[in-house]
Amino acid sequence: xxxxxxxxxxxxxxxxxxxxxxxxxxxxxxxxxxxxxxxxxxxxxxxxxxxxxxxxxxxxxxxxxxxxxxxxxxxxxxxxxxxxxxxxxxxxxxxxxxxxxxxxxxxxxxxxxxxxxxxxxxxxxxxxxxxxxxxxxxxxxxxxxxxxxxxxxxxxxxxxxxxxxxxxxxxx
Numbered sequence: 451x452x453x454x455x456x457x458x459x460x461x462x463x464x465x466x467x468x469x470x471x472x473x474x475x476x477x478x479x480x481x482x483x484x485x486x487x488x489x490x491x492x493x494x495x496x497x498x499x500x501x502x503x504x505x506x507x508x509x510x511x512x513x514x515x516x517x518x519x520x521x522x523x524x525x526x527x528x529x530x531x532x533x534x535x536x537x538x539x540x541x542x543x544x545x546x547x548x549x550x551x552x553x554x555x556x557x558x559x560x561x562x563x564x565x566x567x568x569x570x571x572x573x574x575x576x577x578x579x580x581x582x583x584x585x586x587x588x589x590x591x592x593x594x595x596x597x598x599x600x601x602x603x604x605x606x607x608x609x610x611x612x613x614x615x616x617x618x619x620x621x622x
Contacts (some may be wrong), residue, residue, distance in 0.1 A: 454483035494523035530567040545583040
């Protein structure tokens, strides 16, 4: 699995540095290995990474498909962290495309999973997404509440200064 993990990690790095084609290629190569190994945990994370890639490219339909596959794989092995990440991705696509009711459904489910499993770094992203969704819905009190909770939680966590700055950006 070492080669597959390396390819997945490199793919993720390429995607985050906007070298999307190379990132997708490496993620798909990693996924082929994970499938052979029947490694659903890493397979689900590859699909969440691919969902993020297609989200960045504004290919929301493909992003949703990837996130949903990632969620389904994670659900089969009860991987709460990856389930929450996938639902957060789904919710992000929905609020970005102004499907706010669908966004709330996904993000509220993600929030429940993250809180139950004490997945605070994931919860920060979910709270920010809920703030964005309520902002889109012009429910400003709820938006401020979620953005504020995001900032408070981030303040408690170490090493998440970038996420905190991002969350604070939502307040402005």
